[in-house]
Each structure stands twice: as C-alpha cells, then as structure tokens.
Amino acid sequence: MLDNLSATKVSGGWHKQYSHTSTSTHCPMRFAIFLPPGASQTNKVPVLYWLSGLTCTDENFMQKAGAFKMAAELGIAIVAPDTSPRGDTVPDEDSYDFGQGAGFYVNATQAPYNTHYNMYEYVVNELPALIDQHFPVTDKKAISGHSMGGHGALMIALRNPQNYTSTSAFSPIVNPINCPWGQKAFSHYLGSDKSTWTQYDTCELMDQANATDHLPMRIDQGEADNFLVEQLKTENLFKKVNEQGYPAEINMHAGYDHSYFFISSFIDEHLLFHQSYLQA
Numbered sequence: 001m002l003d004n005l006s007a008t009k010v011s012g013g014w015h016k017q018y019s020h021t022s023t024s025t026h027c028p029m030r031f032a033i034f035l036p037p038g039a040s041q042t043n044k045v046p047v048l049y050w051l052s053g054l055t056c057t058d059e060n061f062m063q064k065a066g067a068f069k070m071a072a073e074l075g076i077a078i079v080a081p082d083t084s085p086r087g088d089t090v091p092d093e094d095s096y097d098f099g100q101g102a103g104f105y106v107n108a109t110q111a112p113y114n115t116h117y118n119m120y121e122y123v124v125n126e127l128p129a130l131i132d133q134h135f136p137v138t139d140k141k142a143i144s145g146h147s148m149g150g151h152g153a154l155m156i157a158l159r160n161p162q163n164y165t166s167t168s169a170f171s172p173i174v175n176p177i178n179c180p181w182g183q184k185a186f187s188h189y190l191g192s193d194k195s196t197w198t199q200y201d202t203c204e205l206m207d208q209a210n211a212t213d214h215l216p217m218r219i220d221q222g223e224a225d226n227f228l229v230e231q232l233k234t235e236n237l238f239k240k241v242n243e244q245g246y247p248a249e250i251n252m253h254a255g256y257d258h259s260y261f262f263i264s265s266f267i268d269e270h271l272l273f274h275q276s277y278l279q280a
C-alpha cells in the first residue's frame with residue numbers, strides 16, 4: 001500500500017512523495033515522483049530513476065536539481081528513492097559515509113546489515129514494479145545519479161542492461177572497490193571476501209560487459225571536485241571505456257565541484273540525452 005505524503009504542482013506537473021512498507025528492506029521506505037503535465041493512463045510517460053548520494057533522501061534532487069521544467073517539456077517522469085533503509089530498527093553508525101543515508105545500492109550479506117540494507121533489490125525490482133502498478137508510466141526506463149548514486153546508476157545499468165534505455169551520472173564513484181568510501185561500505189555490508197565486491201563495481205563490470213549489452217552512457221565530472229582523485233577515480237573509468245570500446249561520453253568541466261550547483265548546471269543535458277533513447 002502506498003501512503004501519499006505530499007502533492008505539489010510544479011512546472012505544470014506534480015511532485016508527490018510516498019511512503020510504503022518495503023519487502024526488500026523490511027522497513028518503511030520513502031520515494032518522490034515527478035509526473036509531467038498530461039501524464040495519464042491514456043498518455044503514459046517514460047521514467048528516469050534518479051539515485052542520490054551520501055546523506056541524501058528523496059528530497060535533495062527534487063528540491064535542488066532544477067529538473068522539472070525540462071522534464072515537463074520532454075514528458076519524462078522522475079522517480080527518486082531514498083538512499084538507504086531508515087528507522088529505529090535499522091542498524092546505523094554515526095558517520096556520513098556508512099549506515100543510514102549510505103546504502104551504496106548493494107544487497108548486504110553481513111549481519112546486522114543484511115535484514116534491511118538491500119537497496120539493490122529495492123531499486124532494481126521492487127520500486128519499478130510499484131511505480132509500474134500505481135502510476136501512468138510506459139516500460140521505458142533510464143537511470144541516473146550522483147556520487148554514491150552515480151555508482152548505483154552505472155552499476156545497476158551495467159548489470160541489468162535489458163531494463164534501461166540509457167544511463168548517466170554526475171561525479172560517480174566508479175571504482176568503489178579501490179576507494180575509501182567503497183572499501184568501508186563494502187567490507188561492512190559484504191564482508192572481507194573481496195571477490196563478492198566486484199559485482200557492484202562499475203570498472204569491474206565494464207570488463208565483463210558483452211558488446212551486445214552496451215548501453216548509451218553519459219558522465220559529467222567537475223575538475224574542481226575535492227573527491228575526484230581519492231574517491232571518484234574517474235581516470236580508472238576513462239581507461240576501461242577506452243579498453244572496452246564502451247559507448248560512454250565522459251565530460252570533464254573546469255571549475256565545477258561536487259555539489260548540486262554542478263548538477264543543476266547540466267541536468268538539462270542529461271534529460272535531453274535520456275530523452276533521445278526513451279522516445280526511440
């Protein structure tokens with residue numbers, strides 16, 4: 001059952017927030033949806049799934065990205081889930097890069113995290129099924145995200161190319177098995193056997209991708225991003241893209257940082273990029 005928390009008219013469409021009890025994360029989950037003007041059962045629209053980064057909720061992208069005008073014009077719905085399970089029964093840690101707000105879009109295998117931290121299952125299967133059931137959407141889906149959510153979007157698209165027409169990311173963590181944020185999260189959620197980590201690593205998955213499964217991919221990265229060298233490792237993705245001939249466009253931008261100021265500067269280009277595949 002979906003519990004409607006808010007409904008606000010914007011850019012001729014509707015921004016709505018919902019809560020529901022998740023069968024993947026075994027707790028109440030929140031998500032937000034933007035429905036463009038005219039979306040109805042007789043005029044279904046394609047969906048862009050947006051995965052947010054560390055510390056974020058369903059609200060950050062919707063309030064800060066400035067995506068509604070273009071999404072309304074193009075007739076694209078946007079769905080933004082929360083970034084982790086939450087609540088008093090959900091294990092947490094007093095840090096911004098692990099625990100609540102930092103689900104890393106994996107299915108945890110290690111206690112005490114494995115009961116609730118199943119964000120991969122939630123984003124890949126449960127949430128799209130719920131959206132398809134309750135909202136006027138077509139079966140065309142794209143997936144995008146920022147930072148930890150950029151990792152989630154690229155990794156999920158590489159593992160499930162049949163589910164999406166295209167993928168994109170802002171400032172993604174592209175090689176989590178080789179950066180401090182990823183190593184901390186994966187060791188707690190997945191355990192010490194690093195062979196179980198590679199299934200959630202964009203650079204590793206790119207090595208395994210069949211050319212027939214390649215998806216259009218766009219990445220935008222700020223050159224003044226403080227996390228670029230130690231955490232995001234865009235350089236490693238450049239290498240993989242070139243080695244594999246993967247159809248990814250990686251755009252570096254002088255002066256931009258890791259913030260939503262950067263995202264809001266290029267979100268229109270991402271929506272136009274996805275539109276060309278969602279409408280094909």
Ligand SMILES: CC(=O)Oc1ccc2c(C)cc(=O)oc2c1
Binds near residue numbers: 052053060146259260
């Ligand atoms: C709203 C906002 O500023 O979001 C934000 C800030 C910082 C980060 C970092 C450092 C990592 C990440 O994955 O997401 C993220 C999101």
